[in-house]
Amino acid sequence: MNLAETRLSSEPIFKGSFIDIARDTVRLPNGNESTRVVIRHPGAACVLAVTGNGEVVLVRQWRYACGRALLELPAGKLDAGENPAACALRELAEETPYTADSVKLLHTFYTAPGFCDEVMYLYQAEGVREGSTLKNDEDELTETVLMSREAVKTALQNNEIADAKTLAGLQYWLLNS
């Protein structure tokens, strides 16, 4: 079945520091016209980093859009032209006291494909150790939280993991280690 929708025209709505928003008119496969609001995002990377003690490195940070703090994998937007693997290593080092030798790609996925093109690259860190010398941006406040596998299982059961990428990363860890 042909499912493709093709763009007929595009009306810019907003151009922000990292998000662009447009309303496109599209041709559907059945011949009808429709409109699609599209949020363009540069993409992001996150990292599953497990310490030598078998604990995963998480960060607690305020999410203004949600009005609450969330417990998440270290993550961040790609800088212009930045390699996603470099971004994952940088975010781990900026947001936590930990650093890593390298990262391995686990999954690549869209976070909200119904209206946004954000691609999330989920990596596993290799050679995790303390000793980051990078600092967070002054206006980015995060707390580091370490959790064992058992603590992660309990947190998942108690619905304490309320972020999609973190749920995917932690379930990967439970399935593959």
Place this chain on the structure above:
Amino acid sequence: MNLAETRLSSEPIFKGSFIDIARDTVRLPNGNESTRVVIRHPGAACVLAVTGNGEVVLVRQWRYACGRALLELPAGKLDAGENPAACALRELAEETPYTADSVKLLHTFYTAPGFCDEVMYLYQAEGVREGSTLKNDEDELTETVLMSREAVKTALQNNEIADAKTLAGLQYWLLNS
């Protein structure tokens, strides 16, 4: 540590059929001011439905924002005032030939908490069977795809699951059945 950011003012940017966008000025815990673009979304529900043959019910649909078709759990936005469980049952029946007796909540999570308040309710369907009489909206085209546990494992390894909620739901299935 106090992580809370408080709103000082809000400037509307866009009001759409299901998305509202605003740019807020906020006070950070360190006293600085900053701005946050926030996308307000009504929330959505998705459903892990496994047939009596042990196959999960997925849908392939075009995602205009991503410029490609994705393989996903049946899902959809909450109608105004709609209970998320009712939404999950409705979307299963509209998007696939399957229906279910009831659903059980597995996880609740934000899809893109850095800039959007969309909450996703992930359910498991109980009493899954063929025989839906609901129809999709005329302009919503989906193909139903059934996958066994082994096929899901292969699809995950081959990075064929490129949607966050679907990754979370399928990993849940592998971990808990």
